[in-house]
Amino acid sequence: MPDGPATVLVVDDTPTKLYILSSWLRRSGHEVLQATGGVEALGKVRDLRPDLVVLDVRLPDMSGYEVCERIKADEATSSIPVIQISGAAITPADRTQGLERGADAYLAEPVEPDEFAATVEATLRYYRARQRAERMADRLATLTEVTLEMNSADTFDALLSTAVEGASRILGRRAGALAIPPDGRTRRFVVMPPSTVAVSRTVAPDLLLRIGAMSLGNAAGTQVFTAPADEWLKMMPDAGVDDGGSATAVFCRTKVGRPPVCLGVYAAPPLDPDETNILRQLGQALALTADALRAYAEEHAIALTLQRSLLPARIPDTPGLEISWRYQPAVDNIEVGGDFYEVLRLGDQVLLAIGDVQGHSLLAATVMAELRHALRASLLGTVDLGASMALLNNVLRCYHQRMTATVCLVLIDPATGEMEIANAGHIPPLLIGGETRYHGLGNLLLGVADETYRVDRLTLGEEESVLMFTDGLIEDRDKLLDESLEIVRSMAETSDEDLELFCDRLIRQFGAREDDVALVAFRRTKTS
Numbered sequence: 069m070p071d072g073p074a075t076v077l078v079v080d081d082t083p084t085k086l087y088i089l090s091s092w093l094r095r096s097g098h099e100v101l102q103a104t105g106g107v108e109a110l111g112k113v114r115d116l117r118p119d120l121v122v123l124d125v126r127l128p129d130m131s132g133y134e135v136c137e138r139i140k141a142d143e144a145t146s147s148i149p150v151i152q153i154s155g156a157a158i159t160p161a162d163r164t165q166g167l168e169r170g171a172d173a174y175l176a177e178p179v180e181p182d183e184f185a186a187t188v189e190a191t192l193r194y195y196r197a198r199q200r201a202e203r204m205a206d207r208l209a210t211l212t213e214v215t216l217e218m219n220s221a222d223t224f225d226a227l228l229s230t231a232v233e234g235a236s237r238i239l240g241r242r243a244g245a246l247a248i249p250p251d252g253r254t255r256r257f258v259v260m261p262p263s264t265v266a267v268s269r270t271v272a273p274d275l276l277l278r279i280g281a282m283s284l285g286n287a288a289g290t291q292v293f294t295a296p297a298d299e300w301l302k303m304m305p306d307a308g309v310d311d312g313g314s315a316t317a318v319f320c321r322t323k324v325g326r327p328p329v330c331l332g333v334y335a336a337p338p339l340d341p342d343e344t345n346i347l348r349q350l351g352q353a354l355a356l357t358a359d360a361l362r363a364y365a366e367e368h369a370i371a372l373t374l375q376r377s378l379l380p381a382r383i384p385d386t387p388g389l390e391i392s393w394r395y396q397p398a399v400d401n402i403e404v405g406g407d408f409y410e411v412l413r414l415g416d417q418v419l420l421a422i423g424d425v426q427g428h429s430l431l432a433a434t435v436m437a438e439l440r441h442a443l444r445a446s447l448l449g450t451v452d453l454g455a456s457m458a459l460l461n462n463v464l465r466c467y468h469q470r471m472t473a474t475v476c477l478v479l480i481d482p483a484t485g486e487m488e489i490a491n492a493g494h495i496p497p498l499l500i501g502g503e504t505r506y507h508g509l510g511n512l513l514l515g516v517a518d519e520t521y522r523v524d525r526l527t528l529g530e531e532e533s534v535l536m537f538t539d540g541l542i543e544d545r546d547k548l549l550d551e552s553l554e555i556v557r558s559m560a561e562t563s564d565e566d567l568e569l570f571c572d573r574l575i576r577q578f579g580a581r582e583d584d585v586a587l588v589a590f591r592r593t594k595t596s
Contacts, residue, residue, distance in 0.1 A: 318351030388482025540583030
């Protein structure tokens with residue numbers, strides 16, 4: 069047979085019949101197991117899992133019908149085919165009962181050797197086709213799960229671990245995977261059964277190039293190839309390939325010039341066509357996911373560089389003020405945002421600003437840069453926070469009519485503590501001193517309507533502080549904004565640490581954010 073000999077359990081309490089049926093099966097190349105009763109047969113089916121059961125209907129301890137029913141009722145053995153055979157139960161009703169109670173075929177004696185052999189072969193052929201289909205269905209289901217897990221990976225190490233664990237789980241073999249992340253350092257992960265967990269292994273920097281020389285070279289595409297053990301062991305002495313064995317790998321490069329990936333498994337026994345196809349699909353999924361992850365990492369780095377280039381390169385020295393600031397981009401966003409802060413020396417005074425332009429996009433970052441430049445321009449002559457805020461509002465209303473922004477401006481004279489505050493829809497600054505409180509609400513946010521912006525005046529005492537931040541710091545979907553504002557206020561009220569430590573603790577308190585975060589804190593220091 070194309071699929072090779074099978075293991076067949078013959079169940080009959082008649083020695084002569086047991087001998088004859090077993091002889092016919094052995095003559096066809098099959099391995100034969102024997103049982104003379106129903107209980108014994110069920111035990112051997114459970115423990116030995118034969119490929120086929122040839123079952124007499126009349127047994128001394130229970131009927132063959134019942135034995136067949138029990139085999140088919142057990143999920144672990146239900147797929148094993150059963151041929152019932154009888155010299156007594158030969159009526160159409162008997163055959164009908166046998167088939168209805170689970171038999172895959174029913175033979176009435178006397179039966180010819182050729183008929184018996186043909187029935188066995190046909191039953192095994194169907195059984196093996198069903199096994200292949202079920203195995204392939206299971207593998208494809210697992211392939212889908214692994215592919216989804218790969219697409220969910222957020223680091224190259226996690227991606228390679230998932231790919232190599234998936235290959236080992238689906239194909240039941242030792243497996244390994246290699247790829248080059250954006251940092252240029254080749255990563256290699258392997259799984260060595262019985263372990264199911266991927267582990268990192270050392271790797272030569274040029275290993276993927278040498279593997280490529282065995283397959284695609286510098287071309288793009290996908291190629292599955294098999295190489296003997298000595299070839300793999302020259303490149304990876306710890307590859308776990310036995311002498312005389314081989315390994316099959318898929319080498320993928322999505323486009324010329326892009327880094328390749330390689331996914332391989334131990335190939336003893338050799339992979340069948342279905343297994344080779346599974347390996348190819350896994351390799352292609354790994355290559356595509358690696359490209360996507362690499363592109364995401366590169367875009368994220370570009371976005372961060374652009375975002376930071378739009379923010380102040382340095383904070384000027386400000387005698388009489390201790391200033392701390394933070395900018396933290398959204399944890400899972402590759403786009404630039406509109407959060408900004410500014411600190412400017414204006415003679416004896418210092419202007420501190422914080423703002424947030426609506427949205428996460430290149431447009432939001434562009435508008436943010438325009439507002440920063442407009443703010444600076446408005447301060448070149450007479451400093452008037454109300455006029456500066458009105459100018460920013462007009463910039464948005466004239467040139468970006470569907471955009472809005474919130475901005476808070478604070479102008480302070482460090483020597484006297486005299487302070488002016490203008491707020492356009494932003495979270496009020498937190499005044500930290502004798503009574504730690506948020507300053508009152510300001511005016512309407514920028515970009516909505518014509519507005520006259522109020523300027524509040526107050527005095528900041530020595531060793532008193534002000535905290536300004538964007539809403540990205542505290543906004544959570546499952547928590548009221550007032551609750552988060554109170555957490556910040558309570559932390560500031562009980563803090564006696566320097567501003568740098570306080571800002572670090574504040575960032576840690578709220579953890580990774582879904583939005584950008586900008587904050588500026590300043591403290592008026594004692595004059596000598």
